[in-house]
Amino acid sequence: MILLLLLILTGYLVNLVIPWWGIAITGFVLGFQLKPEPGKGFGIGFLALFLLWGGQALYIHVANNGILSTRIADMLGVGSPYLVILITGIIGGLVSGLAVLSGTLFIRKDLE
Amino acid sequence: MKLLKPIFTFLLLIALVFSLNTQFGSVPPLGEFFDPESGFWANAETSSPTTKKLTIDGFEGNATIYYDERRVPHIFAENEYNLYFAQGYVVARDRLFQMEIQTYDAAGRLSENLGLRTLNRDRSTRRLGMPYGAEKALKMMKKDSTTWASVNAYTDGVNAYINSLSPEDYPVEYKIFDFAPEEWTPIKSAHLLKNMTRTLAGGNNDDRTSNTRKYFGAEFVEKFFTVKPELNDPIIPTSRKWDFERIPVQRPDTLFEPASAVELESFERSEGVGSNNWAVSGSKTKSGYPILANDPHLSLTLPSIWYEVQLNAPGINSYGVTLQGMPGIVIGFNENVAWGVTNVAADVMDWYEIKFKDSSKKEYWYDGEWKPTTTRIEEIKVRGGETVSDTIIYTHHGPVTKVESGINEKRDPVYHALRWIAHEGSNELKTFYELNRAKNYEDYKAALSHFTAPAQNFVFASNEGDIALWITGKLPNKWEHQGRTVSDGTDPLYDWQGWVPFEHNPHIKNPERGFVSSANQESAAPDYPYYIDDDFAPFERGRRINDRLAEMENIIVSDMQNLQMDNFSYYAYTLLSGLLEWIEEDSLSKEEKAYVELLADWDLMNEGDLVAPSLFRRWAGNFYASIFNDEYSTTKARLRYPSRDRVVEVLKTEPDFPFIDNVNTEETETIEERALYSFRKTIEGMTKDFGEMGGSWKWGYYSNNDIDHISFVPGFGVENVFASGSSESVNATRNGFGPSWRMVVEVGPEVKGYGVYPGGASGNPGSLNYDSMIEPWRTGELFELNFWKTQPNEYLYKLELGSGN
Known part of the structure; x- marks a missing residue:
């Protein structure tokens, strides 16, 4: 749970200062530091950013009355x-x- | 070995991030694109814009921009530099992508950002000499200090806006096509203006007329292209007398015939491009002051080609619409005068067959000697590919195109040079600069004298009570029909032998009939001493406007608004009575009779809700094809088709016109047979395409109005806008073309303007404002324009531009 919240928080913050791929860095670092079991790590990692990005997108979609998301859906042909x-x-x-x-799979010794 | 798994996973991560950060074909980098902070989501407008104070580094002055409820910017500044700086800034803020993509297109540089898919477009832009013309225009702009100052102020404003952006602020199209805005430069204004010349004066019939003359004979050309229909009603009324002698030109004894059938790239003028404008004098209005109206017809796009703005500074207070990328206002009004434009179909684009000395093409034969050619190397950068280098040969006529005919396979390629008005150094901005500040007729006339291209019918009205119309632009001084066929590049008599002096351009001021008007029809009656072209728009719209204006009295603004929305079809008026007469009732089934009756009862209005206009338009098309297509398809050469208004007249007066017979059958077809045949084909076709007769046959659907995004991004346009009108109606809405701005202005002590265009100020597809005026435009509503004399107290929000460090 702490990993999930930390991922969401750092994912949000890092994206304000560096481009979108910052979430790969924060994810890797948190995975490496907190060392969840690999399968679970993937799941929590996925869920965290799914919630963050999906949530942000949903918020914008609602605040924008769906004007842009509808156009993008047309453009992508997804309906x-x-x-x-x-x-x-x-x-x-x-x-x-x-x-x-990836973060969970490395142990400190590997990096030394 | 223990490290294999982590390293593999890590590499997979790198690969995923890398691929989501890369553009594949036309797929944008997906990670970047979907990122809610800086991808397309960042372009979704989630709240109304609010008042802001912006400090700009390097900007010394200040300006305040008030936005009204339709988000039209009203710029108030203390001097001209600040004014045009602010104009550049706000236009970029609303329309940056459009500004850039239009000028990339005009410069033949699309492929730099869009890759191979636009290479052919760029290549043909370069071969036409578009960048060459823009470079010459830039030199002219530099020579005029006021123009140059305004262009530079505008440039600074655009760049101030571009420099304020981070990638997440870029308009969404940059994210889709994955590139960044570049620095704006003054030559881009020149490119923009040359692009208008390409749109409005980039058509000619030279090769098709030559081929038609060769194939069907000079008499055919005479009959259909020289003779004008009797209903023709020129822009300058026939009552106008010309009190000058023309400047003489020498013409060749015989007309040059090209080496072989010629197939140049298609330069046919598209039918939807045209416009209406008129002004009525105070003697015909209720207020006693003139009223002016204008609606330029262009390809309808989102964002719109027009941008509405008010410019206020000492010496100027002007309101109207402008293009994205130039200082000033193109169509509009100020406290004293109003003006508007329609296109003149002047023949300012001619092809010359060139004789080279040898394959090196270093010399060409002209006036009895070998003259040297020059070359210009066009480097087209291609994203994701190698730079394409194209060496273009120039003669004194202009750039040379190689034509390898598919028809004349055994022949050597033929070379043609292009003489085109867009190659002239020109400074149209000076015209708009002065018009924006004009106080009276004399100012208007002086402003027009600077205009080169695309030639326009400038209509005018002033609060002094004057109305006027000048056919404006540099017109080559030609002999009769010069350049309607392919010209002889070796003979100086085919060159443009100078220009029609501005004072000789067709014009009229305060005519007795109490109004002036234009709808792209012939500029002046045959007694006008100069030749301008033989291919003007059909008489239909022009005549309708004149019919209506002649009978109107006590005119108020809404009368003009209604005339702009007039859907009467002169085409149906002339042709339908013939068709209904030719078709033999006895041979019709009961069902067919019902369709005929529907057409006979029609009031000839192209109303969206009616089925009759669809039936008529399709029947007219099939009928025309049944007369001409059999003969026209007996050769592979591209031929010129006669104008529909002249065809109707010929068919009605010459029942034995030989083209009526279908050359592919033994029998001799009569006009009655052709009418019936094309009628049946029409009903069959309609049923096949739209099912049994019903709502889907309505003209509003049939006329097929899509307002597409300028770069055709799916979902960013509006499809199937149900509308009335047609290309032959005053309300010329059809096929995605139509009135791109409707304006009515009543001048007087208090000038009042009204207008609408199918779009919105904002070019952001993520804003409600983007297409907000399409519905009012569709239904013919006009907004009262907020023409503010002083800084307003009520407004939607404001921007204050001030100096930074």
Whole structure:
């Protein structure tokens, strides 16, 4: 749970200062530091950014009355703006999950 | 070995991040694109804009911009530099992508950012000499200190905005196509203006007229392209007398015939490009002051081609619409005068067959001697590919294009040079600069004298009570029909032998009939001493406007608004009576008779809710094709088709016109047979395409109005806008073309302007404002324009631009 919250918090903050791939760094570092079991690490990593990015997207979608997300859905040919939100969550989730997983697999000795 | 798994996973992570950060084909970098903080989500407008104070490094002055409820910016500044700086800033703020992509297109530089898919477009832009013309225009702009100062102020403003952006602030299109804005430079204003010349004066029929003359004979050309329909009603009324002698030109004894059938790239003018404007004098209005109206018809896009703005500084208070990338206002009004434009179909684009000495193409034959050519190397950078280098040969006529005809396979390639008005150094900005400040007729006339291209019918009204119309632009002084066929590049008599002096351009001021008007029809009656072109728009819209204006009295603004929305079809008026007469009732089934009756009962208005306009338009098209297509398809050469208004006249007066017969059958078809045949084909086609007759046959759907995004991003346009009108109606909405700005201005002690365009101030597809005026535009609503004399107290929000460090 702490990992999840930390991932969301750091993922949010890092994205304010460096480009989107910052979430791979924070995920990796937190995975390395907190060392959850690898499978679980991937799951929590995925869930954290799925919630963060998907949540942010959903918020914007609602505040914007879906004007842009509907157009993007048309552009991508996916039909529904909710799928655009889902894709946003999945992309964030995959990167984060894989980053946390990588972090868990390294042990301190490896890096020395 | 223990490290294998972590390292593999880590590499996988790197690979994932890398691929989500890379553009594949037309797929944007997905990680960057979907990132809610800086991807496309960041472009979604989540709250109304609010008042801001902005300090700009390097900006010495200040300016205040008030936005009204439609988000039209009203710029108040203390001097001209600040004014045009602010204009550049606010236009960029709303329309940056559009500004850049239009000028990339005009410069032949699209591929730099869009890759191979736009290479052919860039190549043809370069071969037409577009950048060459823009470079010459830039030199002219530099020579005029006020123009140059305004262009530079504007440039500084655009760059101040660009420099304030972080990647997440870029308009969403940059994220889709994955590139960043570049520095704005003055030549981009020149590119923008040359692009208008390409859109409005980039058409000609030279090769098709030559081919048609060769194939169907000079008499055919005479009959369809020289003779004008009787209903023709020129812009400058026939009552106008010309009190000058033309400047003589020498013409060749016989007309040059090209080496072989010619197939140049298609330069056909698209039908939807045209416009209306008119002004009525105070004698015909209720207020006693003139009223002016203008609606330029162009390809309808999102964002719109127009941007509405008010410019206020000492010496100027002007309101209207402008293009993205130039200082000043193109169509609009100020406290004293109003003006508007329609296109003149002047023939300012001619092709010359060139004779080279040898394959090195270093010399060409002209006026009895070999003259040297020059070359210009065009380097087209291609994203993700190698730079393409294109060496273009120039003669004194202009750039040379190689034509390898598919028809004349055994022949050597033929070379053609292009003489085009867009190659002239020109400074149209000076015209707009002065018009924006004009106080009376004399100022207006002086402003127009600087204008080169694309030639425009400038309509005018002033609070002194004057109305006027000048056919404006540099017109080559040509002999009759010079350049309607391919010209002889070796003979100086085919060169443009100077220009029509500005004072000789067709014009009229305060005519007796109490109004002036133009709708792209012929500029002046045959007694006007100069030749301008033989291919003007059909008489239909122009005549309708004149019919209506002649009978109107006590005119108020809404009368003009209604005339802009007039859907009467002169095309149906002339052709339908013939078709209904030719079709033999006895041979029709009961069902067919019902369709005929529907058409006979039609009031000839192209209303979206009616089925008759769809039936008529399709029948007219099939009928025209049944007359001409059989003959026209007997050769592979591209031929010129006669204008529909002249065809109707010929068919009605010459029942034995030989083209009526279908050359592919033994029998001799009559006009009655052709009418019936094309009628049946129409009903069959309609049923096949739209099902049984019903709502789907309505003209509003049939006329097929899509307002596409400028770069055709799916979902960023509006499809199937149900609308009335047609290309032959005053309300010329059809096929995604139409009135791109409707304006009515009543001048007087208190000038009042009204207007609408199908779009919105904001170019952001994530804003409600982006397409907010499409519905009012569709239904013919006009907004009262907020023309503020002093800084307002009520407004939506304001921006204050001030100096930083």
